[in-house]
Amino acid sequence: MRLVGLALHGAFYALLAVALGPSLLGTEPPAVPALGLLLAAAYGAGVVRRAARPGPWLAVVTALWLALLALDHGFSYVAFPLFFHFLRAMPVRWSLPAVAASTAAVVAAQAAAPGGLTAAKVIGPVAGALVAVLTAYGYAALYRESARRQGLIDDLVRTRDELAAAQREAGRLAERQRLAREIHDTLAQGLSSIVLLARAAETADPATSRAHVREVGRTAADNLAEARRFVRALTPPALEDTPLPEALRRVTARTAPTAAFRLDGEPRALPVETEVALLRLTQEALANVTRHARAEHAAVTLSYLDGEVTLDIYDDGVGFTPGRGPADGRRTFGLHGMRERIAELGGTLTVESAPGEGTAVAAAVPVRPAAPAGPAATEPGALEAA
Known part of the structure; x- marks a missing residue:
């Protein structure tokens, strides 16, 4: 138009x-x-x-x-x-x-x-008027058809987003039910056995009590193995055998080849849920850069600070107005999901953007300092149990 x-x-x-x-x-x-x-x-x-x-x-x-x-x-x-x-x-x-x-x-x-x-002086203006009317009405018909198709496309996009959200929620509930069954059938049963054996050992004779204690140890070891299996099953493949900085470097190179990755501070071990959250945040933010930002440059910075770890993703793309949804009214879940994931870890997520000025996503997650290694922690049994 x-x-x-x-x-x-x-x-x-x-x-x-x-x-x-x-x-x-x-x-x-x-x-x-x-x-x-x-x-x-x-x-x-x-x-x-x-x-x-x-x-x-x-x-x-x-x-x-x-x-x-x-x-x-x-x-x-x-x-x-x-x-x-x-x-x-x-x-x-x-x-x-x-x-x-x-x-x-x-x-x-x-x-x-x-x-x-003359006849020409009449036919000329009348023909021009007829051409204008037919052109205008033909254009109006095409415009109405285009608007109808755009409405159908908007409905399809909105339905797709709602279906994706429903699928994510269904997957989350299914995974929660699966874990509940697994825990009930393994860890919960093992812990119940440990409680019963410990109570029996309190009133049994010394020989029987020692046998109960040995059984408690075997059951606890089995439960520990089950717990480790759960952790391995929930850990993303990118973090299975790779430290977090290298995993983020690979994700950055794969998702946004033109983006740069920087590491500040000395890397240290983080809780699994923290590493998973930072990895997912990077994937989601870089996916938004690739799909929507039309950016020439982007950067991912992972910083290890005293008491917290921060992750910053910046791009010089088209930007947007934070808090304002798409013009067609459909719901979006990316940033909302990011905030929920970081908030569950006690962290904060900040999004700064404006139309034409790029976007900066900054996450800060507190990390409890590692407990000092005491004599008990250096015993071979303690290290093995950990």
């Missing part, structure tokens, strides 16, 4: 300039150039201001054009772009009579010109 509007405005000024040519050369009454320049200014003011109700502006432009048409029949051709304005800005019950009246004014002006009224 922007291109159509520019073409219409260009046609108006081109036809007006052609009609004003003789008057600017001094062959027409002096009132014609003044009215012509006034018409150009009035038309330009309406184009720049883009009033919500173009009726008054169009009435002023039409009145000035009729005045010029009365002085010089050469302004008849300016009616053609005005036809399109009538059809765009006015309802049908007014636009068609306006086009008919303008066509009649052009025919009357041509009849008053030298040579009188």
Whole structure:
């Protein structure tokens, strides 16, 4: 529509300039150039201001054009772009009579010109009006069809997002139920056995008590093995045999090849849930950069500080307005999911962005300092149990 509007405005000024040519050369009454320049200014003011109700502006432009048409029949051709304005800005019950009246004014002006009224002077303006009407209605039909298709696309996108959210929620609930069954059938049963054996050892004779204690140790070892199996099953493949900085470096290179990865501070072991959260945050943020930002540069910075670890993802893309959803009203879950994941660890997530100014995502997660290694921690049994 922007291109159509520019073409219409260009046609108006081109036809007006052609009609004003003789008057600017001094062959027409002096009132014609003044009215012509006034018409150009009035038309330009309406184009720049883009009033919500173009009726008054169009009435002023039409009145000035009729005045010029009365002085010089050469302004008849300016009616053609005005036809399109009538059809765009006015309802049908007014636009068609306006086009008919303008066509009649052009025919009357041509009849008053030298040579009188001829068939060509009637057919030309009428044909121009018919072309304008058919073009405008054809364009309107195409626009309605395009709007209908865009509505269908928006519905499909919204349905896809809702389905993806439902699938994520269903997957989360299914995983929770699976873990509940696994824990009930393994860890919970083992812990119950440990409790019963410990109680039995309290009242048994020394030999039986030692046997119970040995059984407690075997059951605890089995439960520890089950717990480790759970942890391995929940750990993303990217973190199985790779430290967090190297995993983030690989994710950055794979998801956004033009992005840079930087590491600050001395890497240290972090809880599994913290490493998983930072990995998922990086994946989600870089996916947004790739899909939406149209950025030339991006950077991922992982920093190990005293008492916390921070992750910053920056891009110089198109940016957006934080807190404002898409124009079509559909829900988005990326940033919301990021905040929930970081908040569960006691951390904070900050998103700074503005249209045309890029985006910065900063996460800070507190990390408890490692307990000092005591004598008990250096015993082989303690290290093995850990």
